[in-house]
Amino acid sequence: MDAVVEIEGLIKRYDSREVVRGVSLSVPRGRCVGVLGPNGAGKTTTLRLLLGQSPLNGGRIRVFGLPIPEAGRAVRARTGVVPQMDNLDPDFTVAENLRIYGHYFGIPAHTLDARIRELLAFVELTDRADSPIGTLSGGMKRRLTIARALVNDPELLILDEPTTGLDPQARHMIWGRLRDLRAQGKTLLITTHYMEEAERLCDELVILDQGRLLDRDSPASLIRRHVEPEVIEVRGAAGTVRAALGGVPDCRLEAMGDTFYCYTHDATTHIKHLEGRADLTFLHRPANLEDVFLKITGRELRD
Amino acid sequence: MRMTLVPRFRNAAFALWRRNTLVWRKLLGPSLLINFGEPFLYLIGLGYGLGLFIGEMMNMPYLTFLASGILASSPMNTASFEAMYSVYTRMIPQRTYEAILTTPMEVADILAGEMLWCATKAVINGAAILAVAALLGAVSGWQALWVLPIQFLVGLTFAGPALVMSALARGYDFFNYYVTLLITPMFVLSGVFYPVSSLPPALQGVVQFLPLTHAVDLIRPLVAGQPVTDVALHLGVLAAYGLVGYLVAVKLVRRRLLV
Numbered sequence: 001m002d003a004v005v006e007i008e009g010l011i012k013r014y015d016s017r018e019v020v021r022g023v024s025l026s027v028p029r030g031r032c033v034g035v036l037g038p039n040g041a042g043k044t045t046t047l048r049l050l051l052g053q054s055p056l057n058g059g060r061i062r063v064f065g066l067p068i069p070e071a072g073r074a075v076r077a078r079t080g081v082v083p084q085m086d087n088l089d090p091d092f093t094v095a096e097n098l099r100i101y102g103h104y105f106g107i108p109a110h111t112l113d114a115r116i117r118e119l120l121a122f123v124e125l126t127d128r129a130d131s132p133i134g135t136l137s138g139g140m141k142r143r144l145t146i147a148r149a150l151v152n153d154p155e156l157l158i159l160d161e162p163t164t165g166l167d168p169q170a171r172h173m174i175w176g177r178l179r180d181l182r183a184q185g186k187t188l189l190i191t192t193h194y195m196e197e198a199e200r201l202c203d204e205l206v207i208l209d210q211g212r213l214l215d216r217d218s219p220a221s222l223i224r225r226h227v228e229p230e231v232i233e234v235r236g237a238a239g240t241v242r243a244a245l246g247g248v249p250d251c252r253l254e255a256m257g258d259t260f261y262c263y264t265h266d267a268t269t270h271i272k273h274l275e276g277r278a279d280l281t282f283l284h285r286p287a288n289l290e291d292v293f294l295k296i297t298g299r300e301l302r303d
Numbered sequence: 304m305r306m307t308l309v310p311r312f313r314n315a316a317f318a319l320w321r322r323n324t325l326v327w328r329k330l331l332g333p334s335l336l337i338n339f340g341e342p343f344l345y346l347i348g349l350g351y352g353l354g355l356f357i358g359e360m361m362n363m364p365y366l367t368f369l370a371s372g373i374l375a376s377s378p379m380n381t382a383s384f385e386a387m388y389s390v391y392t393r394m395i396p397q398r399t400y401e402a403i404l405t406t407p408m409e410v411a412d413i414l415a416g417e418m419l420w421c422a423t424k425a426v427i428n429g430a431a432i433l434a435v436a437a438l439l440g441a442v443s444g445w446q447a448l449w450v451l452p453i454q455f456l457v458g459l460t461f462a463g464p465a466l467v468m469s470a471l472a473r474g475y476d477f478f479n480y481y482v483t484l485l486i487t488p489m490f491v492l493s494g495v496f497y498p499v500s501s502l503p504p505a506l507q508g509v510v511q512f513l514p515l516t517h518a519v520d521l522i523r524p525l526v527a528g529q530p531v532t533d534v535a536l537h538l539g540v541l542a543a544y545g546l547v548g549y550l551v552a553v554k555l556v557r558r559r560l561l562v
Contacts, residue, residue, distance in 0.1 A: 014562070053404055053561055073407045081405035087398035091326045100325070103318040104406035152406075 004187045011058030021211035032188040034202035038302040042211040043191040080149030084160040095129040105152040119147040139170030159190045195289040209297045226292045228263040236280035310411030319416025338431035363527040370436040371526035372495030375518040378425030378457040385421045386465030387478045410557045418462040425458030443528035457518045460541040463548020470555035489515040514544045
């Protein structure tokens with residue numbers, strides 16, 4: 001399978017601080033790859049490097065087989081970008097934003113007219129075509145930003161935290177659209193710290209922390225490889241929880257905040273120990289990506 | 304990142320020029336009022352008012368002398384303010400350049416487009432002043448239309464250094480230095496209101512290095528119907544300021560945005 005993005009040994013320094021430290025990664029054509037990582041992991045920096053928007057200090061990047069940053073202009077012509085922060089043009093309406101952006105790609109007027117109509121329908125903003133940007137909700141701005149990223153009919157779509165700060169309705173709508181784009185054969189590279197988003201959209205995940213790549217695999221394999229299949233979340237006084245589960249076999253106990261997590265292959269006996277106790281509350285669930293994420297990147301707070 | 308020293312002009316610059324034209328068109332009413340109203344006020348108030356006492360200056364009515372000075376200083380003001388306040392707004396708080404830089408456009412294209420727009424706006428405002436001046440009888444003959452392409456060049460001249468200021472600015476207050484230390488002294492010293500020859504000799508020498516002096520020297524004889532001298536020198540100085548400003552601005556903006 002040919003790779004749309006190939007990164008080898010990428011290094012990026014700001015002053016003397018190394019923020020990307022030898023990341024290698026490839027994105028196969030037609031796949032969705034998610035980049036997970038806590039704040040400051042180097043996700044956004046990696047995306048900027050990929051677009052030729054930032055000089056690299058080491059390593060090699062090829063997008064569509066073209067070298068970056070030398071071929072940045074040609075690569076950006078075939079790529080759509082949804083940035084982390086909205087930067088729609090506030091001097092223009094919804095439809096004008098798409099038109100002006102189309103001009104930057106040199107798209108001829110007749111092609112642009114038809115594409116704007118399609119894109120507004122795709123993100124359900126047809127009836128807001130003439131609204132000024134300032135009157136849009138956060139979700140609408142996000143949808144318009146996605147439409148804007150599609151104006152050049154890109155082969156590769158790069159999305160930096162596409163649903164951060166949105167309500168669940170808006171988030172589900174955007175997930176639906178991104179799955180449509182996947183089905184159309186577009187290649188997607190997404191950064192996120194919503195595990196649910198990563199799990200729903202991506203074929204493959206890479207976990208980045210402090211500028212290093214820690215692991216890469218499909219969501220299901222990551223879960224299988226890193227954590228036990230079942231989890232019991234227990235809340236109660238630390239002494240009480242440890243007394244109840246301390247001696248029980250096949251229970252890897254982790255604490256985070258006021259909650260204890262018991263990772264196990266079979267929770268049946270553990271639940272018997274916890275049932276009927278008034279001083280503890282618990283929840284039994286299958287392991288998920290968040291468990292993997294916390295295990296790999298650690299539980300301490302990141303700023 | 305390897306970058307060529309002298310950026311090549313690309314048609315992509317027109318995409319940004321077009322963007323700014325479309326924004327300007329939305330505010331056409333109020334901006335035209337200012338374009339015509341302000342020079343009208345200046346020329347009536349100062350030209351007639353002072354002209355009554357002064358009579359002639361350098362073999363032309365004072366109204367013509369003043370009008371030709373303002374036809375030279377207006378593109379300076381228009382281009383400088385556009386390339387500082389508006390460009391800075393698009394570059395930093397509004398993040399417009401950030402969005403544009405994810406398209407095939409590059410910093411050199413964006414700034415070339417901004418300069419073209421600054422010069423265009425300078426001509427739009429300048430044409431309004433020329434019309435008002437002609438209406439008041441301050442213009443002698445059709446050769447005065449050559450003022451318009453020169454105003455375009457003067458727009459580029461001043462857009463260049465002002466772009467450098469935008470690239471360096473950490474906030475709008477920064478522009479006060481440039482306006483107070485460079486733009487205002489030029490407005491007062493470069494022969495807009497009185498001939499440079501009436502300044503002390505030492506100051507006359509300094510004033511010859513200021514671009515506005517050369518803009519005045521080109522525009523005044525065209526308005527008054529007198530022969531234009533040292534054309535190549537004047538055009539060269541005006542072009543040089545614009546070009547050097549552009550190249551420095553491209554370097555600084557790249558360093559600021561492509562980190």
